Amino acid sequence: MHRILLIAVPLFGLCIAFEWLWGRLKGRDTYRLSDSISSLSQGLMSLAVAAVTPLFQNGMYAWLQPHLALVRPSVWDGWWGWAVAIVVYDLCDYWLHRVSHESALFWAAHTVHHQSEHFNLTTALRQESFYAVMGWPFFLPMALLGMPLEQYVAAGLFVLLYQFWIHTEHIGRLGWLDRVFSTPSNHRVHHAVNPRYLDKNYGAVLVIWDRMFGTFAEETEPCVYGTVKPLHSWNPIKAVGQFYGELFDRARATPRWADRIRVLFKSPGWAPPGTSTTAEPDGDRLRQSRFDPAVSRLDRWRAVSLVAMTGVASAVWLDASDDMSEARNLVAAAVIAAGLYAAGALLARGTDGGGDRGRRTRRLRGWGLYLGAMALCAGMIAILA
Template identity: 65%
Template structure:
């Protein structure tokens, strides 16, 4: 998986550069330097977590498949079997994605992907570090039906890579495709905090699931991106821990143990008795300017240089990660997190 990402990453970066140039030419630049580096930092962190949590990436799936598969082998061979695996993966991913918006504990893992207040191709690479760990059980029905582990992993890559192109403001409505597939228009809705758009359009490839299960909404008004409570930080570790800290605050704020225990399992917006709301009223949130405080020029240049060095070192690590021991990979992951924290600290220096 890591090697595939390394092969395709240059293509993603070229497409991001093309989107940036197109936006500049059209007078609608959707990129911000600090935001882009923040999103790419989360992508690197997610790859690091994938390396150090192989049990939750494919190990659990492989164990279930080897012991409990009902239809192993023949049904999943050939192009038809591969296509069926992608459709099944997308269906399972719909329910994981929907759960991640309806359960506070799952939202805590997923929120990272929504924290950017921009919407561009770099947002697609803003992957969650703990999402695949939390979501591993959702794909076990595929193992029970006998989809081979390698085919499951390939289907996951197809679904993940498909979603790259739908993170853009430069592609409008696409007619009948908007009724069948997850398209940029449909996915802009998903990333918006407008009240009419919240928790809609979960499909990764197919938006048909949303139409079948009542979670589809068309794009009808300009989108305001981000989370209801903005992150307001370039610290990548703070981004990962933001909503976990919020859940802890809510649990501490209520005296009843029953309410404390309900907090992780209620909706992300549920407030227990005694806990004051932490988010702005939605009207104020929609009119709030994007978080983009001015940063000293030297600090920005240093942040870019440190990020490039960290990313290059990460690429080398990912290439050899399968041949390294657990201790070496954990050490490399810690070094990566430290480097990315440094990038965030530089971007936070006031002008």
């Protein structure tokens, strides 16, 4: 699947460029460079994790389907079988998505997708690294129905690619389509932290699941994007681990083992007795300015070129990953993570300040970080190409 996604990358890039240009022409630019780099970094991280966890991507389904199938796979032959597979997959995905907002351990994996305080097509590529690793049991109903692996994979790819176009603020209400499908208006609601919008509109392709199960909300007020507790960091490793760290702190804060287990499976806003957490957005959160610290021009373009180099290294690696050992894939994934970490660190450096000596030290550290990460990625390309 990751190879198909890499083929789609040029189209994604063209769409992102068009949306950015359209926003500039209309005086409504929804992009910020640091935020977009952060989102693209998470997309590359998710591809890296997928490459080193093939068992959880499609392997579990391939292994279990022959043992669980209650219906002969041949029943699904024909075009209509592929259409049914998409609908069933979308329903399974609704419940996975819903649980990922209502259960803390699953939210820890899913929260990455919601951390951006902007809403544009790069947000669509801000994919979760551990979502598929934790979510595969939700699709076992398809195995019970005997749907072949090819239909399961194709349906998952369709549902994933469909969601790309709904991450935009430049498409308004779409009439009857908003009542049936997940559309930009419906999905803006899903990404918002406005109290009336929280935990709504989970459907990936069809929003009728939300209407059926009571989780639908129409877009009636301007959306404030992000998470209830903002990330306020460009560090991709911190982004992935932020809520896991919060869960650990909550569990450590209570002496009762039963409460430590509850921390993992109750809602993300639940905390053991005697501890506190931010459960709901308040007025200050809704009025809070977006995280966008100043970055020097040099660091901006170093970060851009570094993410581009990391992207090329990812493409070369993922094209060969199926034929590589698990150990070599893990090393390659570490190189990708190092490159993305360095790009985030460059964006977090701020602008030069202090005396001449301090500025020189900062510049040397910046170049060391940049050149070291570029050398790692270039070395991996040279070895694998």
